[in-house]
Amino acid sequence: MLNTKQNLHTYTDVTLPKFKTWSIEGNRRGDMISCLSGSLWVTQEDDLKDYVIEAGKNFWVTKPGTVVIQALANSQFKYSLNELQDHVESVKQPFKHQPRLTNPR
Numbered sequence: 335m336l337n338t339k340q341n342l343h344t345y346t347d348v349t350l351p352k353f354k355t356w357s358i359e360g361n362r363r364g365d366m367i368s369c370l371s372g373s374l375w376v377t378q379e380d381d382l383k384d385y386v387i388e389a390g391k392n393f394w395v396t397k398p399g400t401v402v403i404q405a406l407a408n409s410q411f412k413y414s415l416n417e418l419q420d421h422v423e424s425v426k427q428p429f430k431h432q433p434r435l436t437n438p439r
Contacts (some may be wrong), residue, residue, distance in 0.1 A: 339433060355403065357401060359399075362399070370411055373388050373406040375404045378396070379398070383425040387411075415430055
């Protein structure tokens with residue numbers, strides 16, 4: 335787990351085997367995840383959505399709090415700290431729709 339609150343542009347290259355996780359704590363808004371290969375599942379604290387990032391795609395952290403990344407396949411990604419200050423989404427984040435389960439009666 336990486337934990338930093340410094341206002342530096344720092345790039346971390348990460349290789350994750352399938353199903354392994356990586357996380358970072360703190361107010362990470364503006365950080366960017368760039369999937370270089372494989373496929374990643376991303377979740378942010380206080381975000382009801384989960385995101386799947388494929389190779390060649392980026393994800394901008396929009397919520398404060400812990401970010402967890404899990405490899406859906408052997409994957410590599412770049413995590414950029416403080417890449418975008420005060421990021422405002424101009425395009426929608428990648429989103430994997432999960433059907434809601436209903437309570438059987």
